[in-house]
Amino acid sequence: MKGTVGELGEFGLIRELTARLPSTPAVELGPGDDAAVVAAPDQRVVATTDILLEGRHFRRDWSTAYDVGRKAAAQNLADVAAMGAVPTALLLGLVVPADLPATWPVELMDGIRDECHVAGAAVVGGDVVRGDVITVAITALGDLRGKDAVTRSGAKPGDVVAVTGWLGWSAAGHAVLSRGFRSPRAFVEAHRRPEPPYHAGPAAAELGATSMTDVSDGLVADLGHIAEASEVRIDLKAADFDVPAQMSDIGQAVGVDPLQWVLSGGEDHAIVATFPPEVKLPARWRVIGEVGRAGGKPQVTVDGAPWDTAGGWDHFGEQ
Numbered sequence: 171m172k173g174t175v176g177e178l179g180e181f182g183l184i185r186e187l188t189a190r191l192p193s194t195p196a197v198e199l200g201p202g203d204d205a206a207v208v209a210a211p212d213q214r215v216v217a218t219t220d221i222l223l224e225g226r227h228f229r230r231d232w233s234t235a236y237d238v239g240r241k242a243a244a245q246n247l248a249d250v251a252a253m254g255a256v257p258t259a260l261l262l263g264l265v266v267p268a269d270l271p272a273t274w275p276v277e278l279m280d281g282i283r284d285e286c287h288v289a290g291a292a293v294v295g296g297d298v299v300r301g302d303v304i305t306v307a308i309t310a311l312g313d314l315r316g317k318d319a320v321t322r323s324g325a326k327p328g329d330v331v332a333v334t335g336w337l338g339w340s341a342a343g344h345a346v347l348s349r350g351f352r353s354p355r356a357f358v359e360a361h362r363r364p365e366p367p368y369h370a371g372p373a374a375a376e377l378g379a380t381s382m383t384d385v386s387d388g389l390v391a392d393l394g395h396i397a398e399a400s401e402v403r404i405d406l407k408a409a410d411f412d413v414p415a416q417m418s419d420i421g422q423a424v425g426v427d428p429l430q431w432v433l434s435g436g437e438d439h440a441i442v443a444t445f446p447p448e449v450k451l452p453a454r455w456r457v458i459g460e461v462g463r464a465g466g467k468p469q470v471t472v473d474g475a476p477w478d479t480a481g482g483w484d485h486f487g488e489q
């Protein structure tokens with residue numbers, strides 16, 4: 171495709187974007203009208219939104235448009251899964267400058283479409299606006315299939331804490347990219363394209379998870395939200411985490427303790443949940459700690475001590 175977004179124009183761009191979407195029988199009415207119509211047999215809908223901003227969430231010299239699309243969709247679809255729901259639909263709000271090559275939003279849409287396919291969802295609509303900073307604002311919807319949502323507030327003392335998915339890989343990849351390197355590839359790829367374990371969300375709900383969240387900011391920070399909402403303490407054991415040898419090598423090379431990435435690196439969108447101790451967890455879940463009584467301030471401890479460095483990303487913190 172030749173030319174810029176400005177040359178295509180608003181409706182030309184919308185045509186190019188929507189032409190790339192498959193028709194999906196589950197969606198009653200997709201893009202093209204004032205709004206979409208999505209079936210909700212459960213009579214409730216899970217809804218979540220997250221924004222990705224150029225410079226803050228992604229860099230065009232680090233990630234392709236396709237990668238950004240995969241990641242933007244993944245970040246939102248993971249939030250749906252973390253409620254115990256199955257992702258169904260996604261809407262894309264897009265801000266782009268007029269001089270952006272038209273291939274960029276088109277490849278972004280390909281990435282979003284493909285990640286939706288992985289999670290079983292469909293793109294049902296969106297909006298396009300001209301602006302100075304590329305902004306990808308996604309809303310995702312999901313289906314609880316008649317079950318209760320798994321919130322952040324149900325953890326009970328005595329529960330076990332278990333996680334599935336990657337931890338620290340995206341942060342290690344980010345560390346590599348920020349220092350001007352492009353390898354080791356596995357970590358850089360993990361930063362560009364997280365792989366949330368979508369099916370683990372509804373599976374955890376069925377196993378009887380008492381609380382759940384995805385890890386977007388960092389494990390300690392995100393478990394901190396569960397500790398606060400559930401009014402409990404969460405105790406983690408560092409020995410329960412394995413730090414891959416290659417991650418240790420990167421840590422050595424850049425002078426960072428790799429456990430920092432595992433415990434407070436965000437953007438892998440692992441799913442972490444608490445379960446009653448009698449629940450038999452399938453092998454994909456790693457038990458990493460237990461839930462205790464709050465005893466004053468709810469908090470997360472590692473090997474018995476409060477985690478003293480930042481537990482994760484804060485948009486207004488010092489990064």
Ligand SMILES: Nc1ncnc2c1ncn2[C@@H]1O[C@H](COP(=O)(O)OP(=O)(O)O)[C@@H](O)[C@H]1O
Pocket residue numbers: 219220249386387
């Ligand atoms: N601008 C906002 N208006 C209303 N609710 C918001 C806003 N920003 C965040 N929230 C809500 O605060 C909660 C925490 O947000 P966030 O940390 O972004 O969650 P997550 O990491 O799962 O995306 C979410 O329930 C979110 O919907």
Ligand SMILES: Cc1ncc(C[n+]2csc(CCOP(=O)(O)OP(=O)(O)O)c2C)c(N)n1
Pocket residue numbers: 220221225226227228229245344386387435436437483485
């Ligand atoms: C260029 C760039 N700088 C820094 C980061 C690191 N980073 C940006 S946002 C973020 C945390 C997750 O994003 P957020 O907007 O907080 O998502 P949410 O928690 O709402 O799901 C991290 C670790 C990045 N991905 N890219």
Ligand SMILES: [Mg+2]
Pocket residue numbers: 219220
């Ligand atoms: Mg958010």
Ligand SMILES: [Mg+2]
Pocket residue numbers: 248249252383384385386
């Ligand atoms: Mg989340």
Ligand SMILES: [Mg+2]
Pocket residue numbers: 386387483
């Ligand atoms: Mg966040």
